[in-house]
């Protein structure tokens with residue numbers, strides 16, 4: 001019983017991080033049909049930015065903000081400089097973003113080395129927390145990660161469903177030429193969406209580096225899992241990313257707990273199972 | 288500016304889809320008098336409307352509006368310059384409610400067209416304000432597409448087959464609504480296959496055949512000449 005609960009909670013922590021990463025990926029894809037394969041490297045970059053800022057200023061929250069802003073800016077620059085001209089060519093976008101991902105990860109390796117780092121959370125988020133269920137004590141920080149993901153999810157939902165900018169994003173996902181044909185400069189909207197989407201990866205990296213360590217290879221892992229999350233949930237759907245993250249997080253952790261030898265196969269089987277029944281993903285729309 | 292203000296002057300416009308020469312040296316003008324364009328399926332009418340809005344690139348030519356060259360400009364700048372667009376097939380955004388379509392486009396307070404004044408002209412849309420665009424009827428979607436374009440407060444309204452797929456009674460209603468806009472001074476360039484609708488609204492009719500403007504005549508002339516109707520439109 002205890003074990004099931006603990007694995008479940010671990011699943012939720014992982015799902016929270018997957019959601020933060022995947023929501024950015026799916027937001028960008030939904031609006032621009034760009035699959036940013038550097039998104040995992042953005043996660044890693046966010047973690048290291050938070051690490052360095054924490055080292056330099058001793059402020060954890062400043063580290064989070066810096067990760068968010070810096071990675072958002074890197075995303076915008078990558079889009080404006082490298083992707084604008086080739087936006088409609090999927091293969092080139094894939095190759096260029098993989099290139100960015102490799103270069104970024106390599107530079108981070110040179111600068112930070114191959115050892116694992118972590119972004120140590122502040123005291124008020126450290127230690128264990130009585131959950132009042134079956135006497136379980138669970139790391140307070142992980143509960144914070146879950147709460148943050150829920151908060152970000154609600155904020156994104158309100159932003160997209162209630163604001164004029166959110167309407168423009170939804171309309172752009174439906175038919176972006178028609179958005180331009182009502183006098184709206186879609187380029188500016190794209191830049192803003194790229195900023196938000198990338199910033200989410202940066203935030204996830206900064207937050208994730210407090211729960212798990214930060215090391216070369218983390219980028220590939222998060223890219224892979226957020227792609228699975230987005231495919232399971234439906235490309236372009238934020239609620240889909242939430243459901244996908246929950247499923248992938250829980251399934252991967254339970255598989256790790258009970259059948260560690262074939263854990264990743266089980267996660268892939270989940271994706272294949274969903275694709276067999278709903279090729280567009282759980283909440284995705286057919287193109 | 289002066290008398291060029293609000294006047295659309297298209298000259299020598301050429302558009303290709305890959306190698307296919309879809310618009311060939313198209314030239315015409317639209318001023319205060321409403322102009323309609325008719326032509327059979329696949330003749331290039333929609334391509335022309337899209338080219339005017341900057342939604343398809345043109346190989347050569349000129350599109351001047353109010354004295355300003357618009358060819359090559361991005362669609363949003365063309366709309367800001369004063370051209371409103373009602374696309375073929377309506378192209379309503381299914382993820383947005385009726386009201387959201389209007390709020391999103393918005394308009395400065397005090398403009399001729401605001402969300403409120405648009406609702407006055409299309410009261411049906413006000414009744415359906417919280418309904419998703421995907422769940423509107425064809426006629427309602429068409430009204431919404433027109434309302435959305437009006438909110439950009441265009442000096443010239445470009446409409447592509449607004450009567451397509453609508454029941455005759457609804458087409459009738461739409462025609463009278465548009466007629467009153469024209470009477471109020473709204474400039475219109477209308478693409479239509481429905482000859483009655485086109486002649487009811489347009490004083491001037493352009494006929495497009497295989498990407499060229501084959502002829503240009505007054506509505507009464509085309510209405511009175513069944514031979515021409517057969518030749519250009521294949522209707523009796």
Ligand SMILES: Nc1ncnc2c1ncn2[C@@H]1O[C@H](COP(=O)(O)OP(=O)(O)OP(=O)(O)O)[C@@H](O)[C@H]1O
Nearest residue numbers: 304309326327328329330331332333334335375480
């Ligand atoms: N995106 C495209 N790529 C290639 N060819 C196209 C494209 N869009 C249209 N065409 C072709 O260009 C020609 C003109 O099409 P267009 O849609 O402008 O005609 P239309 O006069 O509006 O027809 P309809 O009355 O059916 O709306 C047609 O032969 C069409 O098949």
Ligand SMILES: [Mg+2]
Nearest residue numbers: 332333334375
């Ligand atoms: Mg057409």
